[in-house]
Amino acid sequence: MKEVTKEVYLKWYEDMLFWRKFEDKLAAVYIQQKVRGFLHLYNGQEAVLAGSLHAMDLSKDKMITAYRNHVQPIGMGADPQRVMAELYGKGTGTSQGLGGSMHIFSPDNGFYGGHGIVGGQIPLGAGLAFADKYFKKEAVTLCYMGDGAVRQGSFHETLNLATLWELPVVFICENNGYAMGTSVARTASHTDIWKLGLGYNMPCGPVDGMNPVKVAEAVDEAVQRARRGDGPTFLEMKTYRYRGHSMSDAQHYRTKEEVEEYKKIDPITQVKDTILKEKYATEDELAEIDKRVKKKVSECEKFAEESPFPEKNVMYDVVYEQEDYPFLPHKL
Numbered sequence: 001m002k003e004v005t006k007e008v009y010l011k012w013y014e015d016m017l018f019w020r021k022f023e024d025k026l027a028a029v030y031i032q033q034k035v036r037g038f039l040h041l042y043n044g045q046e047a048v049l050a051g052s053l054h055a056m057d058l059s060k061d062k063m064i065t066a067y068r069n070h071v072q073p074i075g076m077g078a079d080p081q082r083v084m085a086e087l088y089g090k091g092t093g094t095s096q097g098l099g100g101s102m103h104i105f106s107p108d109n110g111f112y113g114g115h116g117i118v119g120g121q122i123p124l125g126a127g128l129a130f131a132d133k134y135f136k137k138e139a140v141t142l143c144y145m146g147d148g149a150v151r152q153g154s155f156h157e158t159l160n161l162a163t164l165w166e167l168p169v170v171f172i173c174e175n176n177g178y179a180m181g182t183s184v185a186r187t188a189s190h191t192d193i194w195k196l197g198l199g200y201n202m203p204c205g206p207v208d209g210m211n212p213v214k215v216a217e218a219v220d221e222a223v224q225r226a227r228r229g230d231g232p233t234f235l236e237m238k239t240y241r242y243r244g245h246s247m248s249d250a251q252h253y254r255t256k257e258e259v260e261e262y263k264k265i266d267p268i269t270q271v272k273d274t275i276l277k278e279k280y281a282t283e284d285e286l287a288e289i290d291k292r293v294k295k296k297v298s299e300c301e302k303f304a305e306e307s308p309f310p311e312k313n314v315m316y317d318v319v320y321e322q323e324d325y326p327f328l329p330h331k332l
């Protein structure tokens with residue numbers, strides 16, 4: 001694995017803080033009804049993304065996930081201003097404002113969404129990996145899902161074919177404890193989700209999803225296995241989301257104390273503690289990063305606010321690949 005240097009720690013700190021603050025801003029503007037529809041935030045789960053990115057080759061590897069999907073494309077290299085504009089439904093957004101929260105897409109950066117159907121992205125992730133294998137691209141797809149999604153048939157059908165065809169894919173379950181308001185313990189007779197890989201003869205295991213180093217190590221091993229042609233891996237990242245399922249969740253299914261317990265092992269705090277302990281930076285230098293992050297988030301907000309809404313005709317132009325579809329005059 002690439003060494004986890006001082007620079008990596010500082011990047012992790014800045015990236016994770018930016019993702020957290022970017023989403024805090026989204027929560028604030030959602031309440032002002034500037035962002036509409038559903039909004040599922042990733043706060044608490046950032047180490048899974050930071051560690052994964054460390055193990056990926058961003059020049060060719062791909063990522064696909066569910067609807068908790070705002071910061072992944074940013075991590076993959078998409079312009080955060082355009083991601084925020086997408087959430088505002090503005091014409092400058094990554095999908096010209098027509099996708100919105102659950103459907104961020106940026107294939108130029110290897111990010112393939114953004115899927116609202118629970119488990120819907122799992123066969124698609126295997127499909128991306130199938131194409132890369134078929135065209136001998138030596139690329140690996142990282143396919144993320146929640147703990148609720150592993151109860152879907154699509155998960156089991158996909159794992160079966162992925163091992164049979166030795167596809168270059170890493171399946172990553174982000175077990176944040178709940179599927180909406182339903183705890184993992186209420187959906188199966190055992191809570192070791194990683195063991196589902198055993199039934200498909202797939203290398204699998206649990207990972208501390210609050211620690212980016214642990215995530216990077218596990219994902220690196222899985223990515224290398226996939227890249228050398230030895231097939232898929234299934235990883236269960238033990239993580240936690242601090243906010244509700246979506247913005248309209250009263251969270252009656254858990255206690256405030258439980259949330260506070262997890263905040264004690266917060267990924268950003270863990271990385272900050274290491275930086276200070278190892279003297280990679282001083283408190284003052286970290287404060288400078290905090291200031292830079294705040295400014296970047298404000299710039300995203302300003303860009304989204306000031307961008308125009310898309311022209312109405314755009315909705316006809318972006319749905320179909322075939323340029324003359326649907327054949328009838330359709331412009332407004």
Ligand SMILES: Cc1ncc(C[n+]2csc(CCOP(=O)(O)OP(=O)(O)O)c2C)c(N)n1
Nearest residue numbers: 068116117118146147148149176178179180
């Ligand atoms: C096929 C399908 N069934 C139900 C829903 C409604 N739904 C949206 S999110 C969700 C929970 C999924 O939980 P999990 O997979 O753990 O992901 P998390 O939200 O925790 O990231 C459900 C049931 C849906 N979107 N799609």
Ligand SMILES: [Mg+2]
Nearest residue numbers: 146147178179
């Ligand atoms: Mg969940």
